[in-house]
Amino acid sequence: MWIDAFNWDQLNSFPLHKKLTREHLYPNNASKMRNKLAFDCLNKEMYNMMLEYSKTLTQAAQDEFSGALQLLQHTAFLVDFFGDSRPIKNKEDTRLVALREAYDWFKSWEKERTGEKSAHRRENSLLTMETREDLDFLFHGFISLVDLCTENLKAEVVPSRINSDVIENIFCQERSLYHGANMNPNYNEYRTGINSIILGQTTTSRKSNVGGNEAAKPYTTPCLRQKNVNKKW
Known part of the structure; x- marks a missing residue:
C-alpha cells in the first residue's frame, strides 16, 4: 500500500512527498534505528500523499484504504504535536x-x-x-x-x-563507551560506569522543561590547603 503510493508519487513531475525515498520503504538495519525516517512515513505530508493517491483508486479499493488514512491522520497529529514549540x-x-x-x-x-x-x-x-x-x-x-x-x-x-535522548545517551555510554561494547554489563560494571558518566558529562541544559541554568554539583569534601612556608636553610 505504501509502496504503491510511493511509486505513483514518483511518476509526478512534482512529488507530493519530497523527502520520501527508497530508504524509507526498504530500510537496512542501520536505517531502522533512525526515527527521522519513521517520522517522514507518518507525518502530514505522507497523509496528504496517501489521500491524493486514494482518489485514483476504485471505490472498493478506497474503502479498504480508509483504515490506512485514519492511521496516518492520527500519526501525523502526533508528529506535529511533539514537534510543536508552543x-x-x-x-x-x-x-x-x-x-x-x-x-x-x-x-x-x-x-x-x-x-x-x-x-x-x-x-x-x-x-x-x-x-x-x-x-x-x-x-x-x-x-x-x-x-x-x-x-x-x-x-x-x-x-x-x-524526549528520552538523555536517558538513551546514558545507556549507550554504559554499553559501549565504558565497557567495550558490552551489551549486558553486570551490577558492579554498571555502578562504576554510571559514576564516570555523571562526573564526565555536562549536566546543565537550558532547553529542559524544568528550566534552570545550574546543575547539581558532585559532592566534594573541603580540603585544607597547606600554606607555603619559605624555610631558610
Missing part, C-alpha cells in the same frame, strides 16, 4: 483534546481486534505489543506531566522538548 499553559489546551482523540482511536482499534479468535490474525492486524505499551506510557505520562507542571509547579510544558 508551550501548554493549562489543561484546557485544545491540543490535549486532540491528543486524547488520537489515543482513544488507537485503543478502539485494539479493542476491536481483541475479540479475534485467531491469535495469529489478531497480532498481524495490530501494532506490536511493545508499541501499544509505548503509546499508553506516552499518553498517560504526558498528561501526568502537564497536570504536575500546570497545577503544582505553575510552569509551562513545551511538547517539542519531551
Whole structure:
C-alpha cells in the first residue's frame, strides 16, 4: 500500500512527498534505528500523499484504504504535536483534546481486534505489543506531566522538548563507551560506569522543561590547603 503510493508519487513531475525515498520503504538495519525516517512515513505530508493517491483508486479499493488514512491522520497529529514549540499553559489546551482523540482511536482499534479468535490474525492486524505499551506510557505520562507542571509547579510544558535522548545517551555510554561494547554489563560494571558518566558529562541544559541554568554539583569534601612556608636553610 505504501509502496504503491510511493511509486505513483514518483511518476509526478512534482512529488507530493519530497523527502520520501527508497530508504524509507526498504530500510537496512542501520536505517531502522533512525526515527527521522519513521517520522517522514507518518507525518502530514505522507497523509496528504496517501489521500491524493486514494482518489485514483476504485471505490472498493478506497474503502479498504480508509483504515490506512485514519492511521496516518492520527500519526501525523502526533508528529506535529511533539514537534510543536508552543508551550501548554493549562489543561484546557485544545491540543490535549486532540491528543486524547488520537489515543482513544488507537485503543478502539485494539479493542476491536481483541475479540479475534485467531491469535495469529489478531497480532498481524495490530501494532506490536511493545508499541501499544509505548503509546499508553506516552499518553498517560504526558498528561501526568502537564497536570504536575500546570497545577503544582505553575510552569509551562513545551511538547517539542519531551524526549528520552538523555536517558538513551546514558545507556549507550554504559554499553559501549565504558565497557567495550558490552551489551549486558553486570551490577558492579554498571555502578562504576554510571559514576564516570555523571562526573564526565555536562549536566546543565537550558532547553529542559524544568528550566534552570545550574546543575547539581558532585559532592566534594573541603580540603585544607597547606600554606607555603619559605624555610631558610
